[in-house]
Amino acid sequence: MSVLDDLRKLTKEVRSGTFRPVYLLHGEETFFIDRMAQEIEALALQDHERDFNQTILYGRECTADQVKDTCLRYPMMAERQLVVVRELQAWRIDELEKLEAYFQKPTPTTVLVLSYMHKKVDGRKTILKSVQKGGGAVLLSDKVKEDKLPAMLTAIAAKQKRKLGANEARLLAAHLGSDLAKAVKEVEKLCLVTEPNGTITADAIQRIVGISKDHNVFELQNALGARDRAKALGIAKVFAQDPKEHPLVLTVGALNTYFSKLAIVHGSPGVDQNELARRMGVPPFFLRDYTASARNFNISQLAEIQRHLRQADLRSKGVGDRSASDGELLIELVERIAG
Numbered sequence: 001m002s003v004l005d006d007l008r009k010l011t012k013e014v015r016s017g018t019f020r021p022v023y024l025l026h027g028e029e030t031f032f033i034d035r036m037a038q039e040i041e042a043l044a045l046q047d048h049e050r051d052f053n054q055t056i057l058y059g060r061e062c063t064a065d066q067v068k069d070t071c072l073r074y075p076m077m078a079e080r081q082l083v084v085v086r087e088l089q090a091w092r093i094d095e096l097e098k099l100e101a102y103f104q105k106p107t108p109t110t111v112l113v114l115s116y117m118h119k120k121v122d123g124r125k126t127i128l129k130s131v132q133k134g135g136g137a138v139l140l141s142d143k144v145k146e147d148k149l150p151a152m153l154t155a156i157a158a159k160q161k162r163k164l165g166a167n168e169a170r171l172l173a174a175h176l177g178s179d180l181a182k183a184v185k186e187v188e189k190l191c192l193v194t195e196p197n198g199t200i201t202a203d204a205i206q207r208i209v210g211i212s213k214d215h216n217v218f219e220l221q222n223a224l225g226a227r228d229r230a231k232a233l234g235i236a237k238v239f240a241q242d243p244k245e246h247p248l249v250l251t252v253g254a255l256n257t258y259f260s261k262l263a264i265v266h267g268s269p270g271v272d273q274n275e276l277a278r279r280m281g282v283p284p285f286f287l288r289d290y291t292a293s294a295r296n297f298n299i300s301q302l303a304e305i306q307r308h309l310r311q312a313d314l315r316s317k318g319v320g321d322r323s324a325s326d327g328e329l330l331i332e333l334v335e336r337i338a339g
Contacts, residue, residue, distance in 0.1 A: 003027075003029070003032050003139070003140065003141050003142060004032075004152060004155055004156070006139050006140075007032055007035065007036055007139065008159065010023075010036060010039075010137055010139065011036070011039050014039055014040055014043050014044070015039075015043065017043075019040070019044055019080065019111045020111070020135060020136050020137045021106035021107065021108060021110060021111065021112065021134060021135055021136055022103055022106050022112045022114070022131050022134060022135075022136030022137070023036070023037075023040060023111070023112070023113045023114065023136065023137050023139065024114045024116065024121065024127075024128065024131045024136065024137070024138045024139070025037060025113070025114065025115050025116065025139045025141065026114075026116035026117075026119070026120055026121045026138070026139070026140060026141070027116075027119070027120055027139075027140050027141030027142050027143075028118060028119060028120070028141070028142060028143045029141045029142060029143045029144060029180060030117050030118065030141070030181075031141070031180045031181045031184065032139065032141035033115050033116075033117060033139070033141050034115075034181075036139055037084065037086075037113055037115050040082070040111065040113050041054075041082065041084060041113070044080060044082040044111050045078065045080070045081075045082050046078075049075075049077070049078040052075075052076040052077070052078070053075045053076060053078045053080070053081040053082060054081070054082045054084075055070050055081070055082070055083045055084070056084050056086065057070070057083070057084065057085045057086070058085070058086050058087050058090075059085060059086065059087040059088040059089065059090035059091050060087060060090040062085065063095065064091075064095050064096065064098035064099050065098070067083070067085055067099065067112075068098075068099060068102050070083050071083050071102060071106070071107050071110045071112050072107055072110075073110075074109060075109050075110075079109070080109050080110065080111055081109065081110050081111070082110075082111050082113070083110060083111070083112045083113070084112075084113045084115070085112070085113070085114050085115065086115050087115065087117060088114050088115055088116040088117075089116050089117050089118055089119055093121075093122055093125065093127075096116075096121070096127060097125065097127060100126065100127060100130040102134075103127070103130040103131045103133070103134045103136060104130050104133050104134045105134060106134050106135070106136065112136075120140065144180055145281070146173070146281060147277075147280075147281040147282045147283055148283070149173040149180075149183070150166065150169035150170045150172075150173045150283060150286075151169070151283050153169045153172055153173060153183060153184070153187050154166070154169045156184055156187050156188070157169075157187055157190070157191060157200060160187075160188065160191040161196045161197055162190070162191045162194050162196070162197070162198060162199070162200055163197075163198070163199040163200065164187065164190075164199075164200045165199065165200075166283075166285055166286065167202075167218075168200060168201070168202055168205060170218060170286065171202070171205065171211060171213075171216060171218045172186065172187065172205065172209070172211070174216070174217060174218050174254065175209070175211050175216065175217075176209075186208070186209050187200075189208055189209075190204055190205065190208055190209070193208060212238075214235075215235050215238040215239070216235075217246075217250070217251055217254045217255075219231075219235055220232060220235045220236065220239070220251070220255070220334075221254065221255055221258040222289070222293075223235060224255070224258075224334065224337050224338060225258070225262070225289075225290075225292075225293030225296065226293065226296065227296050227338065227339070228338075229335075229338035229339070232334050232337075232338050233331065233334055233335065233338070236330050236331045236333075236334040237331060239251065239327070239330055240325075240326075240327025240328070240330055240331055241327070243325075243326045243327055247326075248312070248316045248326040248327075248329060248330055249313070249316060249317075251330060252309055252312050252313050252316070252333070253313075255309060255333075255337075256306070256309045256313075259302055259305050259306060259309070260306075261280045261281075261282065261290055262290060262293055262294040262297060262302055263299065263302045263303075263306075264276075264279050264280050265280070265290055265291055265294035266294060266298075266299045266302065267299075273287055305336075305337050308333055308336045308337060309333070312329050312330075312332075312333045315329055316329055
């Protein structure tokens with residue numbers, strides 16, 4: 001199961017009033033850890049129960065013994081108590097191991113939430129199995145790979161009963177992918193302005209998120225891939241007018257990734273689609289676009305394009321001739337690639 005599936009399952013449980021005695025939330029991607037912890041904190045107790053039955057601890061300020069002692073207390077005038085330990089990654093692993101006996105036989109009237117951020121709990125230890133043995137839940141929140149992000153954004157929209165097309169998902173991922181929390185929040189905002197069972201449009205993305213449906217790096221690479229010189233130059237000129245919004249280094253990086261994928265197509269004759277998608281690091285439903293563009297270039301042309309991209313990158317960093325502005329360098333680069 002994916003982290004999104006696990007999150008959906010656990011969220012459904014807590015919203016129905018079913019709580020596990022222990023939640024161990026760990027991994028490099030903090031967004032899903034925060035989202036699950038917030039869901040439990042919001043629903044485990046009623047507002048009037050919180051003063052006496054909610055305890056927030058921090059890993060740097062508490063020990064395993066203090067956490068265990070807190071968990072062994074009984075709730076006051078409530079069905080359960082909630083104990084939340086944030087920033088648990090501050091503990092040494094042997095400190096966390098001290099809680100294993102509690103994990104295996106937790107107090108049934110306590111809900112313990114452990115947020116272990118930015119890294120995984122060592123899977124070679126028995127900690128995770130101990131949590132599960134005692135009826136607790138483990139949520140592993142791995143970093144979302146670049147090729148998986150569009151599908152994840154589509155799934156998040158689907159959860160809200162909205163449709164997010166492949167091209168729109170890829171546009172959002174390309175623009176917002178380095179910040180998953182921001183990307184998900186933008187999708188959720190788009191869902192709010194889209195009717196249930198409706199489709200999130202490029203116009204809505206431009207209006208709400210501020211990504212131009214016509215002038216973005218995704219459209220630039222598509223125009224270059226199609227050898228559409230006029231369209232590519234038009235986009236490059238728009239980028240050149242606003243270099244802060246469209247930094248040359250990011251544009252060159254995106255184009256380098258794009259043309260590297262086209263080179264992989266040429267270097268993988270006879271490979272089935274799933275394997276080709278894996279090699280390229282893209283979802284299989286994007287293959288048609290890449291293979292169509294790859295037919296517009298031979299391998300020698302792709303090698304020359306990579307050379308132009310390297311030169312543009314170096315010149316933008318002050319190596320060699322640096323008399324041209326970033327905007328002028330981009331227009332020159334696009335002219336060379338478009339041929």
